[in-house]
């Protein structure tokens with residue numbers, strides 16, 4: 001399995017995704033501030049991986065705290081959570097992960113639990129969230145595999161794979177599960193400018209699994225769809241509004257329209273904690289704006305004239321009407337999404 005992140009006695013160990021595919025190196029975060037930096041600098045990225053990293057960051061902050069009293073520790077926990085919450089705004093999993101550990105802390109602190117016991121409990125919780133993420137990916141795979149053709153080519157955008165989760169992947173987990181069940185699937189990976197998650201990461205991890213993968217520039221899929229060379233599209237998600245509108249990597253929205261125009265099913269695969277019931281529609285999803293240098297420079301080389309205007313939104317929102325199904329670990333959601341999401345949320 002690809003070791004995206006891992007709790008170790010030294011701290012949280014991250015595979016440095018900024019160095020892939022050329023170097024497989026690791027960064028150990030030994031305090032919560034380093035975990036925040038790892039998330040902000042996209043050493044770890046992808047919504048589910050960010051969520052578990054943030055949970056581990058809070059647990060690490062609590063575990064390494066030198067506070068001697070609960071009021072002192074509670075004040076520190078607030079700073080730890082605020083620091084991690086300020087890293088990236090779009091993936092709701094970040095706030096979910098922080099919230100899970102913070103809630104556990106609050107419960108134990110309210111009962112005046114001794115600090116050493118609190119430390120053990122929050123670390124155990126963070127490790128459990130890691131295991132649950134992998135299990136959720138496997139279940140998404142089982143639900144989603146049957147939606148993919150027995151033979152055909154599937155387009156994906158960005159990286160929603162093992163690298164974007166604690167292992168196995170959401171969208172790529174569905175591809176993996178289909179291949180494991182005997183489907184003959186080739187993958188087309190949009191390169192995903194400007195950060196190149198498709199070219200660098202999706203291609204790297206699928207090739208490790210011997211799944212046939214071809215990288216496309218982001219402007220090529222329309223032509224291939226018109227030639228009948230794509231049978232399905234599957235992507236991950238950073239935040240799904242209560243009506244099914246889905247924020248994912250910039251460029252996803254365009255792909256969804258192309259798929260609709262060509263009669264190709266467009267699937268989203270995401271753990272249920274990516275659904276933000278507090279956000280009614282996609283219009284309410286905050287979109288991260290990143291450093292213009294990601295666009296102006298490629299591999300350290302300047303690609304644009306000095307002073308030119310630059311846009312660099314990291315995500316866009318695909319309206320629910322373009323989505324054929326949302327695959328979660330609890331089952332497959334279909335339109336009307338507002339009702340199907342509400343029913344699934346209420347079923348637990």
Ligand code: MRU
Pocket residue numbers: 045046047048091157158159160161164165169170171197235236237238248249250314
């Ligand atoms: O900016 P990134 O690389 O964190 O964006 C990642 C994506 O957009 C993924 O598609 C999404 O998080 C789903 S990952 C299972």
